[in-house]
Amino acid sequence: LMIIAGPKMHPLWQTPILPLLFLLSAISVGFPMVIFESMLASRSLGLKPEMHLLSRLGSMIAPLLGIYLAFKIGDMFIRETFVYLNEFNTASVMFTIEMLFGVIIPLRMFLSTKVLKSPLFLFIASCLVVFGVLLNRINNFIVAYAPPYSTESYIPSFGEISLTVGFVALLVLLYRFFVINFPVISLPGKESAPRTKYTIRGEK
Template identity: 55%
Template sequence: MSPVRHGEYEPVEKKFLTPGVKFLIAIFGVGMIFGLYRFVFGLGALTNLNDQYPLGLWIGVDVASGVALAGGGFTTAALIHIFYRDRYETIGRPAHLTAMLGYTFVSIGLLFDLGRWYNIWHPALPSMWNFNSALFEVGACVMLYLSVLYIEFIPVIAERFIGSAPKIIDAILGFLDRILDKVMWFFLILGVVLSCLHQSSLGTLMVIAPYKIHPLWYTSILPLLFLISAIAVGFPMVIFESILASKSLGRKLEMDVLRPLSRMISPILGVYWIIKIVDLTIRESWHYVLEGSLQSYMFLIEFGIGVTLPLIMLFSENVRRSPKLLFTASSLYIVFGVLLNRVNVFFIAYQPQFAVRQYIPSIGEFMVTIGLIAALVLLYRAFVTIFPILPAQEKKA
């Protein structure tokens, strides 16, 4: 996958079972108890979903936000392998790992939400393809992209196990690695194309509800906004994870890579900001901002704290020099902004005509979501201790 030679990456040598890890395992366990409850007694027993609000927290956070926040994978892949900025090489593997695990968990999270989850493979059957459906496009692209992400991971597995695995596995890995070395460019580009397609189609999903989605969010350019925000949140997410992982694993901050990376955020976020402003102006929807409804407050938080504030902060050199400020501005605020945007579009903006009251997710729904996030973090930790994903660091003297 990457032209970096063997030995530049190495598994992190760190005890796996720390108190923090035990805590995460507990959270995951609790979440799965609630999850089991859903599979035994049905969606109605655990969730607050109803006929008026068919889509809730799991679709808004686990699926829609999951897909957006895993976007660090394709933006980083494009940066390193298409634009050949190889100074960013070292963030490539962790970003790819996050995308791979992120999309895997999107699929697992979806299983909890699907009423007939055992039919999840149906969209793969040509007899059931519905090319009119934006959801079909999202499903198909996500399935393909997930496969691409797994394929792109094979060289890392090869690097780890060649020489130490049984002969037959060794031979298979070596064979795959050699083939992939020749065709990896194809999968790298394919991954970026598939990402652009499903990130935007995810925005098309709610275009189908023009009479339900609040005008602060309803626009026919939702797919464009979803695509640009997914690109914009890519690097903040990488920075967020890098700083978090460095702190958690006791490694040196990679500021020499993160600082230039942060410089690329503001132009993209700026484009998003401008399109959003122009869109609201053209649709003459600014007065809704001040209507005093739940939707207007949520919009103000999303656009103020999630887009405008980090944009202003990122223009300041002081922010980009300080890890702490960089962490808050670029990552926390933007990641939060995009997360909130997906939640807003999928169920805060969703105002069905006959709803008796606003849908509020149940404790059980939150616990399942939190449990899945805990599992994601645990797996990330497990992967970086098993596989050569993080760049090798000089041993502490």
């Protein structure tokens, strides 16, 4: 859809390989999303993070981000769109934030053994990747899209934002329901994690 938009999109995002970049970014955010969800669930349910698994997942993220970054930068140099970064406007600022905080910084973090062994740093790095992909989608569909005859930029209405937040809240509620009532997450030993007021059914 964005390829069809053509000149209606800002050159920093409009590219013939946009579907490939979307695919690579979706693959790159897979493991960070698993880490993000797992740590939030562990925190919410009073369980200890499964660092022996999450650290291994974290070690696979840097190569995926590196591949995405290579395609992104390579495409910019081939099309010479990096010149638009010299312009100080909304598009250049949002693109810089997207690449810096959503790709480059977490890429560097996931290359660090200290980060991979730290629940806090691993969570922060994963959050940055999730944030970067989310911002990329917002940039593509809102910031970059500017029809030639539009008089003002598109901003989602309060109803649209509320509907989106409501769906996310519903998914979180359903997730908690199934985790608490069904054997989705393995139970730790009594000494491995503190108890909270939310206990998984079947725990003694």
